[in-house]
Every structure is written in structure tokens, then in C-alpha cells.
Amino acid sequence: MTDTSRIWTAALIVVGDEILSGRTHDKNIAQVATWLGVQGIRLREVRIVPDDMAAIIEAVNALRARNDYLFTTGGIGPTHDDITVDAVAEALGVPVVIHPEAEAMLTRYYATRGGINPARLRMARVPEGADLIPNRLSGAPGIQVGNVFLMAGVPGITAQMLDGLTGTLEGGAPLxxxxxxxxxxxxxxxxxxxxxxxxxxxxxxxxxxxxxxxxxxxxxxxxxxxxxxxxxxxxxxxxxxxxxxxxxxxxxx
Missing domain, CATH: 3.30.70.260 (ACT domain)
Known part of the structure; x- marks a missing residue:
């Protein structure tokens, strides 16, 4: 039974040079905070970091250690600068592998959209031992490994991933x-x-x-x-x- 008197906490890492430059306005912080509140989890801190391996690794290790849950948004797409998966894997000390279920999802999704290619296959890469977070909006799933949850930077896709997690995390009484x-x-x-x-x-x-x-x-x-x-x-x-x-x-x- 959930201990409703306990305060469960989470942190959020927003990954992206485009956020720090001001080119893109973040819309994920508010929706993640609101969703967490409904789950009985308090968002305690948010850190915005660049597309830089060392910065992401340091943030992941610091924030996952002092919170029950850690969420990241951004950096799990198909391009060379999408490095969140690699950074989280290194922070956890595990290799990056192709998740067979994610590969199958992407193959099905892109079957009528030009087919799978190396760039699209990047979105099947996960830290070893990870589970997938459902995403009904596009072919690429989110990723859960331990208490770390990797989600897309696109707010609409993030919302779908949060919906897929609804009711699956342990939390206290809603605030x-x-x-x-x-x-x-x-x-x-x-x-x-x-x-x-x-x-x-x-x-x-x-x-x-x-x-x-x-x-x-x-x-x-x-x-x-x-x-x-x-x-x-x-x-x-x-x-x-x-x-x-x-x-x-x-x-x-």
C-alpha cells in the first residue's frame, strides 16, 4: 500500500541548446509539473542543460541521486546531436543497445513513410536494461531505465508519453x-x-x-x-x- 504521508519527489532535466539560446520556448516544465502533481509526486527542481555529454551526465547523476524520479526531455531524436540516451547510459554505467521492440515499432511506423534508415533506427537505441514508454503520436517510444525517464522534447509527444505513464508510478497524496x-x-x-x-x-x-x-x-x-x-x-x-x-x-x- 502506498504511504500517502511520504513526500515523493522528482527532478526534470531539459536538454537542448535551443532552449538555452532562447530560440525555443520550453513548454514541458509546466505540463510535467502538473502531471506529477496529479500522481502525488512533487517536482523539486529543474535544470536546463546544453547538448553536451558532460553536462547531461553530471546533471543525471546529481538529480537522480537526490530524488525518487528523474525525467528528461529532449535529445532522443534521430540526429547526431540527440545524445541524451548516450549520456544517460554513461551516467548509469551501461552500454547503449538497440531495443528489439522499439526497432519493431519504428519499422512498422515507417513502413508507409519511406522505411527505416540508420537515422530513424537511432530512436530504437536505449541504455541496456531499459523499458519503453508508450507513445501513440509517433513511432518513437520514450525510455525508462531505473528511476530515470527519457522523453521527447516536442511537447505534444511528451504529453503522450506522460499519458502512457499515468498510474504507473508510486506517489503520495496529491498536492x-x-x-x-x-x-x-x-x-x-x-x-x-x-x-x-x-x-x-x-x-x-x-x-x-x-x-x-x-x-x-x-x-x-x-x-x-x-x-x-x-x-x-x-x-x-x-x-x-x-x-x-x-x-x-x-x-x-
Whole structure:
């Protein structure tokens, strides 16, 4: 039985020179974080690295050691600069092999698309001992080896791979959240936020200020795995803001 009191964590490595150069805007971080939350797993850190073997290896070894799960996006395609498989294999100390099931998938997929060739066959390469992650959108599967999950950089394909993993990973209770908004400067409620979080175990309060309509305000996002704690914190914040002469807006502004 899953221990819902335990906090399960994950890290994400985004691989790609195009992300670091600003040429491509990453869209995977948000969808991976959201998906993990539903699985009861918390995304603790994200690292963006170039298409460089040493950088990927260092990131893989560092992040897989201090998290329950490690996800990577990018670098598993058919071109010479797709080196994530090679880097992960080296980090794990295993060789790269052709996965027979992946080869069969690609052969079937490309049978009416010009056939298999050496470039396309690269997408059947995996670290030895790996399993495949289903992908209904294209012929190339994702890869799971140990607690490391290699996924595509294309957001639509990543979404398909996440869908294929849904319900297969062990996690804790999903992280719940709700928002309280208020037209108030953060500095005026810093003590209220700090003391409220301190007095309620298992909750986190994030403050997100904004400037609209010529005035300042903030949305306070409360997170907890316990609905009762969440409700209690909301009530304390509403009461505290009211005592300061401020109107609280449940659901946020």
C-alpha cells in the first residue's frame, strides 16, 4: 500500500541548446509539473542543460541521486546531436543497445513513410536494461531505465508519453491548492503569512504580487495534501485580512 504521508519527489532535466539560446520556448516544465502533481509526486527542481555529454551526465547523476524520479526531455531524436540516451547510459554505467521492440515499432511506423534508415533506427537505441514508454503520436517510444525517464522534447509527444505513464508510478497524496486574493501590498501581510504557515503543519503559502488598475495586490496560493488543513489556513487568512481592514477574495484576483 502506498504511504500517502511520504513526500515523493522528482527532478526534470531539459536538454537542448535551443532552449538555452532562447530560440525555443520550453513548454514541458509546466505540463510535467502538473502531471506529477496529479500522481502525488512533487517536482523539486529543474535544470536546463546544453547538448553536451558532460553536462547531461553530471546533471543525471546529481538529480537522480537526490530524488525518487528523474525525467528528461529532449535529445532522443534521430540526429547526431540527440545524445541524451548516450549520456544517460554513461551516467548509469551501461552500454547503449538497440531495443528489439522499439526497432519493431519504428519499422512498422515507417513502413508507409519511406522505411527505416540508420537515422530513424537511432530512436530504437536505449541504455541496456531499459523499458519503453508508450507513445501513440509517433513511432518513437520514450525510455525508462531505473528511476530515470527519457522523453521527447516536442511537447505534444511528451504529453503522450506522460499519458502512457499515468498510474504507473508510486506517489503520495496529491498536492491540493487554493487561492486567496487581496488588494494589499505584500509587506503589509508578511507577518500574517509567516505566522499562518508556521502554525499549520503540512502547508505552504506562496505570495504572488501584481500591479493592476493602478494599484498593488497579491494572490496567496495555499498548498497542502490535507483538505482540512487547507480549509483552516484559508479561514485564518480571510480572518486576518479582514482584521487588517482588507477584503479577501477566495479564488484569487
Amino acid at each position: 491540493l491548492s487554493t487561492t486567496v486574493g487581496c488588494w494589499v501590498a505584500e509587506s503589509e501581510v508578511a507577518d500574517l503569512l509567516r505566522e499562518t504557515e508556521k502554525n499549520h503543519d503540512g502547508c505552504q503559502i506562496g505570495s504572488y504580487p501584481f500591479f493592476r488598475e493602478g494599484r498593488v495586490g497579491a494572490n496567496f496560493v495555499i498548498r497542502s495534501t490535507n483538505q482540512a488543513v487547507l480549509d483552516a489556513v484559508v479561514q485564518v487568512l480571510v480572518d486576518g485580512l479582514t482584521a487588517l481592514g482588507r477584503e479577501a477574495v477566495p479564488g484569487g484576483i
